[in-house]
Amino acid sequence: xxxxxxxxxxxxxxxxxxxxxxxxxxxxxxxxxxxxxxxxxxxxxxxxxxxxxxxxxxxxxxxxxxxxxxxxxxxxxxxxxxxxxxxxxxxxxxxxxxxxxxxxxxxxxxxxxxxxxxxxxxxxxxxxxxxxxxxxxxxxxxxxxxxxxxxxxxxxxxxxxxxxxxxxxxxxxxxxxxxxxxxxxxxxxxxxxxxxxxxxxxxxxxxxxxxxxxxxxxxxxxxxxxxxxxxxxxxxxxxxxxxxxxxxxxxxxxxxxxxxxxxxxxxxxxxxxxxxxxxxxxxxxxxxxxxxxxxxxxxxxxxxxxxxxxxxxxxxxxxxxxxxxxxxxxxx
Amino acid sequence: xxxxxxxxxxxxxxxxxxxxxxxxxxxxxxxxxxxxxxxxxxxxxxxxxxxxxxxxxxxxxxxxxxxxxxxxxxxxxxxxxxxxxxxxxxxxxxxxxxxxxxxxxxxxxxxxxxxxxxxxxxxxxxxxxxxxxxxxxxxxxxxxxxxxxxxxxxxxxxxxxxxxxxxxxxxxxxxxxxxxxxxxxxxxxxxxxxxxxxxxxxxxxxxxxxxxxxxxxxxxxxxxxxxxxxxxxxxxxxxxxxxxxxxxxxxxxxxxxxxxxxxxxxxxxxxxxxxxxxxxxxxxxxxxxxxxxxxxxxxxxxxxxxxxxxxxxxxxxxxxxxxxxxxxxxxx
Numbered sequence: 001x002x003x004x005x006x007x008x009x010x011x012x013x014x015x016x017x018x019x020x021x022x023x024x025x026x027x028x029x030x031x032x033x034x035x036x037x038x039x040x041x042x043x044x045x046x047x048x049x050x051x052x053x054x055x056x057x058x059x060x061x062x063x064x065x066x067x068x069x070x071x072x073x074x075x076x077x078x079x080x081x082x083x084x085x086x087x088x089x090x091x092x093x094x095x096x097x098x099x100x101x102x103x104x105x106x107x108x109x110x111x112x113x114x115x116x117x118x119x120x121x122x123x124x125x126x127x128x129x130x131x132x133x134x135x136x137x138x139x140x141x142x143x144x145x146x147x148x149x150x151x152x153x154x155x156x157x158x159x160x161x162x163x164x165x166x167x168x169x170x171x172x173x174x175x176x177x178x179x180x181x182x183x184x185x186x187x188x189x190x191x192x193x194x195x196x197x198x199x200x201x202x203x204x205x206x207x208x209x210x211x212x213x214x215x216x217x218x219x220x221x222x223x224x225x226x227x228x229x230x231x232x233x234x235x236x237x238x239x240x241x242x243x244x245x246x247x248x249x250x251x252x253x254x255x256x257x258x259x260x261x262x263x264x265x266x267x268x269x270x271x272x273x274x275x276x277x278x279x280x281x282x283x284x285x286x287x288x289x290x291x292x293x294x295x296x297x298x299x300x301x302x303x304x305x306x307x308x309x310x311x312x313x314x315x316x317x318x319x320x321x322x323x324x325x326x327x328x329x330x331x332x
Numbered sequence: 333x334x335x336x337x338x339x340x341x342x343x344x345x346x347x348x349x350x351x352x353x354x355x356x357x358x359x360x361x362x363x364x365x366x367x368x369x370x371x372x373x374x375x376x377x378x379x380x381x382x383x384x385x386x387x388x389x390x391x392x393x394x395x396x397x398x399x400x401x402x403x404x405x406x407x408x409x410x411x412x413x414x415x416x417x418x419x420x421x422x423x424x425x426x427x428x429x430x431x432x433x434x435x436x437x438x439x440x441x442x443x444x445x446x447x448x449x450x451x452x453x454x455x456x457x458x459x460x461x462x463x464x465x466x467x468x469x470x471x472x473x474x475x476x477x478x479x480x481x482x483x484x485x486x487x488x489x490x491x492x493x494x495x496x497x498x499x500x501x502x503x504x505x506x507x508x509x510x511x512x513x514x515x516x517x518x519x520x521x522x523x524x525x526x527x528x529x530x531x532x533x534x535x536x537x538x539x540x541x542x543x544x545x546x547x548x549x550x551x552x553x554x555x556x557x558x559x560x561x562x563x564x565x566x567x568x569x570x571x572x573x574x575x576x577x578x579x580x581x582x583x584x585x586x587x588x589x590x591x592x593x594x595x596x597x598x599x600x601x602x603x604x605x606x607x608x609x610x611x612x613x614x615x616x617x618x619x620x621x622x623x624x625x626x627x628x629x630x631x632x633x634x635x636x637x638x639x640x641x642x643x644x645x646x647x648x649x650x651x652x653x654x655x656x657x658x659x660x661x662x663x664x
Contacts, residue, residue, distance in 0.1 A: 137461045
């Protein structure tokens, strides 16, 4: 069987996103009993989202199997897992809103949010292996590894925020675990489910991690340099909060004594957000951080491509890489 | 291969408990990085405990396999899962201590406790399937089902505490999910791992659930009637807190208008704990609740035995049932 050419085209992504949304709805999660558990568990899932992780899983599956129908439950497991981490992270971060809506613990309470997250996670396991009894052990191994890393990454993120002497190496390790491990894991799960040739699931895992790190670096860059109307939120938030991003940590490495003093001065300023953002951005400019960060993103993307290369040509993987590359060139 | 007679004897339980403790120690969970995640994750596990769930899993496995070595990681997964639920439940219940020690969120903080619980749960999945790739899908199905029920049961427990009109049916549904589902699940997992004959895992699951319900009823009874030195904590706590236990709910069903008024009066009393416990206990006596509860426990035990019967004779299952029966006759 060959992949229908009309499907594997520019329109593949929105079609898959639509299918994922329909399949999520068909779970009827919010209607399960007890509703006081499942309504909060389903709440975030019902808000519009890009569905990146299930999308990556389905594309990886389609790289070796023509029909992705049986992979949909495993793909949904990844979206539910992602939502579980958001629900628990929002409690830890004391976040009042997400995607413009009250967070689960804000709308209900912390106990409900803890339990709703736990239930989402418990449910993902049966979804993951449902259609693939032969590959269940390999799928669970990959999934459990990614899930553990997401927990470790979240802890490293909290450690980093509290640490006096944080290093770039700490930061890179943190973003690989907190963000990139699940991007890689989503691709690995799709490939394992599709019974891809030996080595391919691992190559896609590594590819996804490298692209995931590049995304996070771009996110850090855009938080300082994006135009507000393209970025979707006011840039400069990380600077105002003294967040230890790639740019912040690299600036502290590169700064001469006078620049370091200026960075420390502005870190202590709390009542002049606009002046603070402008001054720190000017310091970042002087340290050539926009170019340095972009170069690093390009470097990660090249490393990722090197992992993908041996698996090409493959229509689904080409669409996958085009899609992820497009995200990486946004707002440039 | 036959089961060594010297092992399958009265001393089986303490030997297995010792092995479980050694295997738990050998995981070296507390030493993993980042330590700020794994030290709190391992903390409760290091306190002395009966290790009931892994013990049940190993006994069920031994019912069909002579050597339980390969089942140990799956058995540990159940103890780690149980600890994950304790860590999260303690946050929800705002409990300052457990087993005489500060709870995880009290010793560290809530964010750490949420994340430590999540990491424990993530880790259990790879432990569960590690030695049984062929049975992985069935193991995960059984495990995920029990885990979901534990979450549902905890939510029903919180609902019950807040509900104006709670019924005995609500209560029985709650304890089956919150407590008994994982007792049944532990046996089911051991049997599935051992490739027990068709029907046996399900029979043991049901047996475990019925015995688990009986335990919870006994716990409710002992909280009112146990002698303090045998019970390990001061009896009467449930009465003082107006907790909706089996006895509380059954009393409200059976009470005549005068007795109902007395129950309502004592529920409103907060400053005379000793008088309250004595008065409510006397009401329970008048309603014949000790006998009624004991009869119900015996009834559940008989139902459980009926599920076990077709699998006997089997040395490991006989030890299993002796062990659980002994727990059910404690303090009588």
